[in-house]
Amino acid sequence: MSATIFAKASGSGRSGVAVYRISGPEAGRVLSTLTGSTGKPRAARRVTVRDGDGAQVDDGLALWFPGPASFTGEDVAELQLHGSIAVERRLTEVLTGLGIEPAGPGAFSMRAFANGKMDLTQAEGLSDLLEAETELQLKQALAGHSGQLRALADEWRGLLISALAQLEAAVDFPDEEDVPAQIAERALPLVRDVRTALSDQLATAARARRVAEGVTIAILGPPNAGKSSLFNRLVADERAIVSPEEGTTRDVVSERVELHGHLVSFLDTAGVREDPSSSVEATGIGLAVRAAEQADLRLLCYPSGAGDLPGWLQSYRRDGDIIVRTKSDLSGELDGYSSLDDQSVERLSLQIRARLDDLAAPGLAASERQAGLIRAALVSLDGFEASIEAAPELGSETIRHAATRLEELTGRIAPDDVLGDIFSSFCIGK
């Protein structure tokens, strides 16, 4: 219960600024990992938030409230970042990766209350609790998609309980001939199945979110590659400024369109090159690179007939990205593209469509909190083999931890079902 937890504290929706709150003994460490240090207590500070590998997540303000003088009475870190869904998603990923758990409904208030911090007259304290009540009721009313997710989570938890029963039977009934001593092999396939199901679900959760929120496609390449021209053709509108002068596009320009039945945001970016000539250009490049990294799909543009794609551009390429050799009307290259050639633009559009059908598909739409819990369970289970090698009973600990996350997902507080499972699978008793 005193694990470190986080949640978006400001209202949901696409507001300009989003406040994220992290509470618990690890809050300070997490703040340092994300922003380099905790900073002075209770003072706002401009920060760049980076993930564990140093990649930028966003920039914004950070505040540090060491316990007990904080809202929950524990150490609390607060981040005020851009109110974008991409940032929220990325931050959730980074935090769960650091072992921080998404807060359940009412969790902040429960802690504040437990630490004698909650004053009922303070509306702030009550708000997430009240929200929790309605959220739960809403969830129950909406038997549709979230009901299906609950059923799935129950099923995964059931598999984990069976795996745990295998391990625990060996521990609690060591002298029983029916209980094989080498039990890890029996638990492992179950754990693997759950791991696969969890990562599949995470993948569909992301896809389902893209159905609702749209797919982001970034156009990336060196200056003058013809990115803006392509952008304009794809959004079928004269929105971006096309110019033969290098470095015309400094900001990220975005346009939302409907493409083949999908909601798509195209991002036109500044040209990227290795040695920017001014700091203004460098800023533009920074923005371009970040937008490209956070996008769901990248179109990597490079003029045809100009040799191989340079290494730096290749380095942004991820699985499924599309390489666009531009200005094929000038080079005559057959499988290149030209903004002046309708047929080639149509060909590109169809290629994008194939990717869209992959990236966005209806599924059990998972909220950030749900996805976070699934991820936390997965992180724990990923450590199964290593922990069981250190000591068999540690394998049980990792499974138990994952099962608890799934219980939070379904909102059930379950007494131990492990023994029941043991007794139905083994003949035990002397």
Add this chain to the structure above:
Amino acid sequence: MGGGHAGCEAAAAAARMGAEAILVTHKRSTIGEMSCNPAIGGVGKGHLVREIDALDGIMAKAIDRSGIQFRMLNASRGPAVRGPRAQADRKLYKAAVQSLLAEQENLEIVEAAVEDLIVKDDRCCGVILSSGEKLEADAVVLTTGTFLRGLIHRGQERIPAGRVGEAPATTLGERLEAMQLPLGRLKTGTPARLAFASIAWDALEMQPADVRPVPFSFLTDRIEVQQISCGITETNHATHRVIAENIEKSAVYSGAIAGKGPRYCPSIEDKIVRFAEKASHQIFLEPEGLSDDTVYPNGISSSLPADVQDAFLRTIKGLDDVEVKEYGYAIEYDFVDPRSLTKSLELRALSGLYLAGQINGTTGYEEAGAQGLVAGASAASSSGPLEISRSQGYIGVLVDDLVSRGVSEPYRMFTSRAEYRLSLRADNADDRLTPLGTAFGLVGEQRAEAFHVKHSSWKALRSWAEETKMTPNEAAAHGFSVKQDGRRRSVLDLLSLPAVSMTDLAKIHPRLADLSPDEAAKLEADATYSGFLDRQAEDIAGFQKYEALQIPTDFDYSGLPSLSAEVRQRLDTTRPATLGQASRIEGMTPAALALLSVALRKSSRAA
């Protein structure tokens, strides 16, 4: 009242607290009797025994003086799940318990049957003996075991009784029923007892005791009782056929028994019906003593008629000519729903009356002893009850499970019931509980002194193991494969590597060669579990916060209209003492807890 395992610990604990304790029991000679399998400990149960000992109880000392086969179960696993177990010489065990009680100051033993309770002003303040004599007391601890309306079943036979040959306590049962306590019915069984000389031991595989027996008590240096081996045999197709053909004669299968039996201790009839695909079931043949002609066949309890028991036993290897000394049976008995008790095992409906042992729906000597100790110490305390939490010990898990969740089958301890299992180990029971017991006035001087000495030497060892380091080069020179990262590794760091054993390290650091088994286990736990123990410590800190949030005993749940009727009813039955306990009641929801916590806060502000 009751001289079983619960009653003995209760009386001894009350006496240690300085109260004038009287133990009233049917027969002085059956005090310390092991009614069934003469063995103490096991996985989970062994943890309980060590905790009883850490609180200066008698069970561990008694088994150390009478154990004839000590074995550490799960020896190949980590320290958290190792469970000490010993088979007892039944007579030696009984003698040990009786002499430990005789040595105890402030303790008087009265041989009599209790007929009734004295109740004045809604308080229990004594008992009435069958002679009519009254014994007045500030508190009464009732530990009557299966003696509440016990009914023995063997085939078609029905014998009202506790154990074979002893009279059941039906009058008292009616008295409790008149109090309208929620009663339930459970059953359990026991196998036939065999004559030692009639078994063909030569034909059997034997299981020896551990070469170096580890004592149960923190105060015992060495086990001096002679150690023996057990025989191992198994059922076969012929056995199963005899049983299957006669299954309707079994009391359990003829539908005569209403009580629910334990799933972890099924009768041989159950095993054959439920696991029909299994070709054989293992049986341990355990001699009941060094100079005892009785053998306990572990694994084949049965309520079949005597002639069928004879027939199936004789199909088993080694038992061709076996002679039965006493036939197996099933027994049904009443228990009191433990959700009607407080955490000190006092009845909420009648203050001054404590219940402990099998009467609360548990099974086993260790579970009984642990409850007896809690009830006896609390009953004798003038400064509030003895409270041990789930994060402090298996005793806490036991009591909390009973009073929060109740029982649906005879309750037995398992390590998987303890969520803080990595921290609650047999090796550190004294670190966890002796200081608490000392502060409570339950622990004698001798033990407090011994603990102090042992604890300081452990602390010294622990810091040494943390501070004594070697470079990667030095480690490599000793044959340990570690990353050449320039990091100096401590003894603990090295011990945490799967490939490095205590024996390896003892070659470099000779002091590791003569650690006590407990010290070795503690070092090993700190090394192997390190990251996990930290996470557990955090979980425990969180858990304790919710345990600290008290719910007033008279809290009115009907004042919370948004609680569902079902949740409200469960809260009313159990009357949790803390918000933490409320969260462990079956069927609780996070929303209900949040509501409850807000309401509590409100009511404490209003007060």
